[in-house]
Amino acid sequence: DSGVTQTPKHLITATGQRVTLRCSPRSGDLSVYWYQQSLDQGLQFLIQYYNGEERAKGNILERFSAQQFPDLHSELNLSSLELGDSALYFCASSAHGSHYGYTFGSGTRLTVV
Amino acid sequence: GQSLEQPSEVTAVEGAIVQINCTYQTSGFYGLSWYQQHDGGAPTFLSYNGLDGLEETGRFSSFLSRSDSYGYLLLQELQMKDSASYFCAVSVASGGSYIPTFGRGTSLIVHP
Numbered sequence: 001d002s003g004v005t006q007t008p009k010h011l012i013t014a015t016g017q018r019v020t021l022r023c024s025p026r027s028g029d030l031s032v033y034w035y036q037q038s039l040d041q042g043l044q045f046l047i048q049y050y051n052g053e054e055r056a057k058g059n060i061l062e063r064f065s066a067q068q069f070p071d072l073h074s075e076l077n078l079s080s081l082e083l084g085d086s087a088l089y090f091c092a093s094s095a096h097g098s099h100y101g102y103t104f105g106s107g108t109r110l111t112v113v
Numbered sequence: 114g115q116s117l118e119q120p121s122e123v124t125a126v127e128g129a130i131v132q133i134n135c136t137y138q139t140s141g142f143y144g145l146s147w148y149q150q151h152d153g154g155a156p157t158f159l160s161y162n163g164l165d166g167l168e169e170t171g172r173f174s175s176f177l178s179r180s181d182s183y184g185y186l187l188l189q190e191l192q193m194k195d196s197a198s199y200f201c202a203v204s205v206a207s208g209g210s211y212i213p214t215f216g217r218g219t220s221l222i223v224h225p
Contacts, residue, residue: 002155002157004155031210033212033213035215041217042200042215042216042217042218043156043200043202043215044215045212045213045214045215048208048210048212050210055208055209055210056207056208056210056212058212088153090155090156092156101146101158101161102158102213103158104155104156104157105155106154106155107153107154107155109153
């Protein structure tokens with residue numbers, strides 16, 4: 001157990017629907033990062049939150065949004081889902097300013113049918 | 114933007130030594146990290162190089178040359194359990210944070 005908790009582990013939904021993925025960071029970590037990993041692809045950075053505020057944005061679609069709550073858990077909302085959104089979605093956390101590794105959760109496997 | 118290049122696949126035999134190279138082009142470079150990912154699992158941090166030179170952690174070592182925009186991961190005494198994907202990631206300054214940007218990964222296959 002890495003200390004980063006992601007739920008659900010698996011999600012199957014239809015095109016056009018909306019889903020919410022949840023992440024609880026490791027105790028003491030203030031930063032949360034969301035990544036998308038499609039089949040045979042690297043990890044694509046989506047967005048980072050630090051202590052409740054958006055800090056950096058990557059290749060995140062306008063149909064996707066995220067937030068970090070006062071208890072530091074984060075949610076990634078995916079709407080108007082398309083087949084191409086099927087992927088593994090990972091959350092990672094770190095102590096702010098830490099370069100010595102980010103701790104990843106076990107991911108949510110999203111399948112859009 | 115950033116770009117990272119690493120081989121798509123490397124094969125080796127148990128007990129051997131293997132080197133996975135990573136070249137990068139980016140602005141705002143801060144450091145190079147390596148992660149291991151077993152099939153469908155969570156990426157796991159292996160090492161970080163902020164300065165030129167070699168960092169050693171057990172059977173794994175990582176090297177960085179900032180002037181050459183190049184690094185590598187060296188795995189010694191290979192074991193079957195080392196079969197996995199290995200990602201290099203550059204840390205790039207963005208909005209007061211350092212965001213790891215990952216390469217496409219190298220699939221390491223270890224044969225008996």
